[in-house]
Amino acid sequence: MERSKISVRNLELSYGAARALKNVSMEIRGCAVTALIGPSGCGKSTFLKCINRMNDFVEGVRIRGSVFLDGEDIYDRRVDTTLLRKKVGMVFQQPNPFPMSIYDNIAYGPRLHGIRGRQELDGIVEEALKGAAIFEETKDRLKKSALGLSGGQQQRLCIARALAVRPEVLLMDEPTSALDPVSTRKVEELIRNLKKKYTVVIVTHNMQQAARVCDDAAFFLAGEMVESGPGDVLFSRPKDRRTRDYVAGRFG
Amino acid sequence: MREGMKTKQNMLCPGSVMADRKKKAVVEGIAQAVFGVCASFVILVTASITVYMIGKGASAFWKVGVKEILFGTVWKPTAEKPSYGILYMILTSAVGTGLAVLLSVPIGVLTAVFLAEAADKRLAAVVKPAVELLAGIPSVIYGLLGISLLNPLMYRLELALFRDSPGHRFTGGANLLSAALVLAVMILPTVINISEAAIRGVQPGVRAASLALGGSRIQTIFCAVLPAAKSGIVTAVVLGVGRAVGEAMAITLVSGGCVNPPLPFYSVRFLATAIVSEMGYSSGLHRQMLFAIGLALLIFIMAVNTALTKIVKKGAENGG
Structure with missing residues (x-):
């Protein structure tokens, strides 16, 4: 079996007295799409944010266990979260472009990491926009505000912005839940293309979407990871009764 | 005749969704008017201050001259030959x-x-x-x-x-x-x-x-x-x-x-x-x-x- 890109061991997370993640262990394959499914409040988004340590900013949070990325524990004390988040990009539920031009949105990340050269930035911006399949729509208005784009375009812009720092892993937290069906289809197409170069972990409420885009899937319930494995197996022949009930639409 | 019927219908059928148009229009109208009056009060105050200041201030500009006032550097308003440069x-x-x-x-x-x-x-x-x-x-x-x-x-x-x-x-x-x-x-x-x-x-x-x-x-x-x-x-x-x-x-x-x-x-x-x-x-x-x-x-x-x-x-x- 190939080595996992991300390997989670006994991850525990609590806010004060509330346990949000209970002893979660799972393997995430590289250059594949892994979908995290489960009802609201099951901990799947919290789990996602553990992979780039965005939970660090939540007040009163306590995290135990390990998350190995390419064999390095990202919860080790020596970890530089800046380097970690450069390697593990994130796309949020609500499209959240900066109130700046399209160009400056994409160039934001590279500039943070010290890239200043005009030509180099131009190259990165074009490459990122092409990578997120939004170059053709935006190439003539790079200097215009990103807030003038439609919701679907904004979300693809946010994906491009994440790609611009050349990550290896892309975390997506319900990336299409605020989008219309046409934009959703475009983003899904994009996700299927992205896995050629990136490891994608996506949280979604939408089971059909998970089935359409994922290679692997994991089912979360009440802070536990109930079952994980290849997507077709999880959706058609789940081992656990709770997974079967959820996939069959009996609750959630 | 229709209005009367409607009111009656409303009274008779508490679940009816038909509006009592007259009453609603009056309330909405009054509210609109109140907001309008409050808003125009602000406009009135701003406008009257501006108009008053122009009226009171412009006369000096008229008498002394805009250039003398705005570009003059000597301010001697009480001198025998007064100078009003500001x-x-x-x-x-x-x-x-x-x-x-x-x-x-x-x-x-x-x-x-x-x-x-x-x-x-x-x-x-x-x-x-x-x-x-x-x-x-x-x-x-x-x-x-x-x-x-x-x-x-x-x-x-x-x-x-x-x-x-x-x-x-x-x-x-x-x-x-x-x-x-x-x-x-x-x-x-x-x-x-x-x-x-x-x-x-x-x-x-x-x-x-x-x-x-x-x-x-x-x-x-x-x-x-x-x-x-x-x-x-x-x-x-x-x-x-x-x-x-x-x-x-x-x-x-x-x-x-x-x-x-x-x-x-x-x-x-x-x-x-x-x-x-x-x-x-x-x-x-x-x-x-x-x-x-x-x-x-x-x-x-x-x-x-x-x-x-x-x-x-x-x-x-x-x-x-």
Whole structure:
């Protein structure tokens, strides 16, 4: 079996007295799409944010266990979260472009990491926009505000912005839940293309979407990871009764 | 006949969704009218102030001449051959306000960042009421403190700096620099409060996006949050300028009061202070001139407001 890109061991997370993640262990394959499914409040988004340590900013949070990325524990004390988040990009539920031009949105990340050269930035911006399949729509208005784009375009812009720092892993937290069906289809197409170069972990409420885009899937319930494995197996022949009930639409 | 039926129907069938049009229209109409009256009251006040000031102030411009007033440098309203040039006062107001804003905005915005993004909640809990208190202190108190604390220090600085220049007229520390410092402190609470609100109003997604791209907290604040709060911060500057330009009480006490070009260690007179200090004994054309100064002040602040608002709008269009 190939080595996992991300390997989670006994991850525990609590806010004060509330346990949000209970002893979660799972393997995430590289250059594949892994979908995290489960009802609201099951901990799947919290789990996602553990992979780039965005939970660090939540007040009163306590995290135990390990998350190995390419064999390095990202919860080790020596970890530089800046380097970690450069390697593990994130796309949020609500499209959240900066109130700046399209160009400056994409160039934001590279500039943070010290890239200043005009030509180099131009190259990165074009490459990122092409990578997120939004170059053709935006190439003539790079200097215009990103807030003038439609919701679907904004979300693809946010994906491009994440790609611009050349990550290896892309975390997506319900990336299409605020989008219309046409934009959703475009983003899904994009996700299927992205896995050629990136490891994608996506949280979604939408089971059909998970089935359409994922290679692997994991089912979360009440802070536990109930079952994980290849997507077709999880959706058609789940081992656990709770997974079967959820996939069959009996609750959630 | 139909209206009657409808009311009856409503009474008979409590579940009916048919409207009692007449009653609804009356209530909506009254509400509309009340809002309208309140809103037009503001317009009325602004318009009448402007019209009144133009009416009172324009007569002096008419009699003395726009050029003589705006570009004349000699202010001798009570001389036998009176002269009514207010150029130095205009420049003093502009330079003094500009200096105060330059001093106050960096400090104010950074304080606002501290309060809004507070790393240290306990310290923030002390700073916040202090800022509010600062805003509530009457301006004349600032003037008293300026006289008793700032002016002596400024005088010592002046003595040290101009020891070897016999041409310098010593001011005892009451000069443009003192006035600018006092103004800076006075507009600080405005700048802090408005900027803080602007920073808090930035979408949380903006912060999250920057952090998730690997930005540090400081990078996130300066590269993402502050640019996103830009228009609110410009509003803070506009209000600060407004307060500084119109302020008279405190700076009457610390600025010296002679009509001079606005150089740091010169005793100077601002537009607003001229009105305050001369109104008591003025009469005739001199009195009309003071209204003309008031008009100049009004136009000055309107111009600054319009210019800054234009800048913000333009920035927003070009992707800001």
